[in-house]
Amino acid sequence: MYRCVAEVCGKGFPRKVNFCPFCGTRQGAAAQAAPAGRWADSGAAEAKAAALAAAQAEADALARAAERARAEERSRAEDQAREDQAKADEQARAARAEALAQARNIAAAQSGTESRQPPEQLTPEQQSALERLNKLKGIGKQATAPSAPAANPYQPQGNGAQPSRPPLRKPISKSMWVSVAVVLGLIWFLARPSDPAKKLQGRVDKAVAQAQDCNIDVARNEYTSLKADKASAAQLKYLQDIIGANAKKCDTRRHRAKAWSELRPQLDSALQNGSIDLADRRLAAFVKAWGADDETRDIDGRIDVRKGERLLNEADACIKRSDRSCAEAKLQAAEKLQRNELKTRTELLREALSDLLKRTVLDQREAAPVPVPAPVATPAQRAPQAAPAAQPAQTPQQSQQARKLLTEAERELRQGNYKAAMDKANICATMIDEGNRECVALKNRAERMNRDLMNCVAAGREWIDDRCQ
Known part of the structure; x- marks a missing residue:
């Protein structure tokens, strides 16, 4: 054994070392101990x-x-x-x-x-x-x-004495038993396993609803799950038929939505630029290919309004240049559109057209030649008066104008514009063909219907198809 040379340490170690592993003191010759x-x-x-x-x-x-x-x-x-x-x-x-x-x-x-x-x-x-x-x-x-x-001295204290016991528990009442039975029945009713057939039918109905909403992938996944859960063959066939029938419809609907999303900006741009005919043609082609819906009908209504406004502007220009036939054609084309937005302006232009007709008739009468009075015959030359003289015959031009006014008045009467019909019939009976019985009869009829219309509205009723209802 070898020991540390330091007195404060003195610990031993099995072999010779240069430094003590415990205190670190350098070991010298003193560390070599004799074997003895x-x-x-x-x-x-x-x-x-x-x-x-x-x-x-x-x-x-x-x-x-x-x-x-x-x-x-x-x-x-x-x-x-x-x-x-x-x-x-x-x-x-x-x-x-x-x-x-x-x-x-x-x-x-x-x-x-x-x-x-x-x-x-x-x-x-x-x-x-x-x-x-x-x-x-x-x-x-x-x-x-x-x-x-x-x-307590009165408590029995013997070998045969019984120890005191707690009072007996109160017996359970019948109402408590009934309540427990009701609760257990309710728990059984809520937790009982449902009919597997009804459960599968409910899943089939949900899958059908998904297919009708164009969630074809979800419906197909549910079909695979139902097939794995042993659904009946009738249920699987019904679901498969529904998926197949709606897959094509949904594909068509998707393609239509894509085509409409591409066409809609073009239609809006054409309407803003005033290219109404171009927008009308493109919309007509889309409706022919894919069918109409609420959005296409809305755009079609906007196009009709723009077309009607353009026709009314052209009719106004025709009236300003005293072209009655042009104005009449434009107004008829605007009325065929049947847009409520154009109704007020159409009536105003109709009144302006009636005023133009009056002015035209008055100008024609003023421009007509004044007839030369016949020479006065002497009493000897006077022939015996047999009968009153007949009215002068109408010229072909006057007869044509009277017939045209009569036709326009009848059209106004059919459309419910009784005042315009009265004005045109009055012009026909007083200025074009004085005393024309057809014009007078049409004027009286228009006045009567206009009077009935006013009375019906005053009574709070509705005027439908030339009748008060």
């Missing part, structure tokens, strides 16, 4: 270890002896305590029997004169007997209170 010294140190260590082992064994023996002594002392103390307790119990039983006998004698003596007192209210004799009993048992004064059931 090493063997001597080894013998001293063994002797020391043997001495320590002997001392430890002696200490253990002493500790075991002390433990045995303490155990014997505890055993003797427990035996003495049991003997004392037995004696105290015997004395307590004797005192209890004596107190009980005294209490019974006192109660028997007092039973003829006064009623028996409850156990909670003890007489002085009973209280003194109870105190003696408690003193023998070693119980303090706090235990002499009559509230403790065990200290």
Whole structure:
């Protein structure tokens, strides 16, 4: 063995080292110990270890002896305590029997004169007997209170006495049983397993709804799941037919939506630029290929309004240049569109056209040549008056104008424009062909219908198809 040369360390190590592994001191020649010294140190260590082992064994023996002594002392103390307790119990039983006998004698003596007192209210004799009993048992004064059931002298205290028990539980009522049965039935009704066939049918209905909403992939996945869950062949065939029928419709709907998304900006741009005819042609081609819906009808209405406005502008220009035939054609084309947005302006232009017709007739009458009066005949030359002279014959031009005015008045009457019909019939009967019976009859008819219309509206009713309803 080798040891550290430092006195404060002195620890050994099995082989020669240059530095102590414990304190780090440099080892020199002093660290080389003789073999004899090493063997001597080894013998001293063994002797020391043997001495320590002997001392430890002696200490253990002493500790075991002390433990045995303490155990014997505890055993003797427990035996003495049991003997004392037995004696105290015997004395307590004797005192209890004596107190009980005294209490019974006192109660028997007092039973003829006064009623028996409850156990909670003890007489002085009973209280003194109870105190003696408690003193023998070693119980303090706090235990002499009559509230403790065990200290009651009237409680039977014999070998055959039964210990006190808690009161019996109240029996469960019928209403409680009924309530429990109802709750259990409700739980069973809610938690019972449903019919597998109904469950599968519900899944089929949901898959059909998905297919009708164009969720074809979801419907097909559900079809695969139903097939794996052993759905019936009829259910699978029904679902497959629905998916196949809606797949084509949904594909067409998707292509139509794509085409409409491409066409809509072009239509808006054409309407903004005033290319109404181009927008109309493109919309007509789309409707022919894909069919109409609310959006196409809305765009078609906007195009019709723009076309009607253009026709009314052209009719206004025709009226300004006194071209009656042009204005009439434009107004008829605008009326065929049947747009409520154009109705007010169309009526105004109709009135302007009627005024133009009046001015035209007046100008024609003013420009007509004044007839030369015939020479006055002498009485001799006068022929006998046989009959009144007939009215002068109409010229072909006047007859044509009268017929045209009569046709226009009848059209206005059919359209419900009674005032315009009255004006044109009046012009026909007074300026073009005076006394024309057809014009007069049409004028009277228009006046009558206009009067009926005013009376119907005043009465709060509706005028439909030339009748008040």
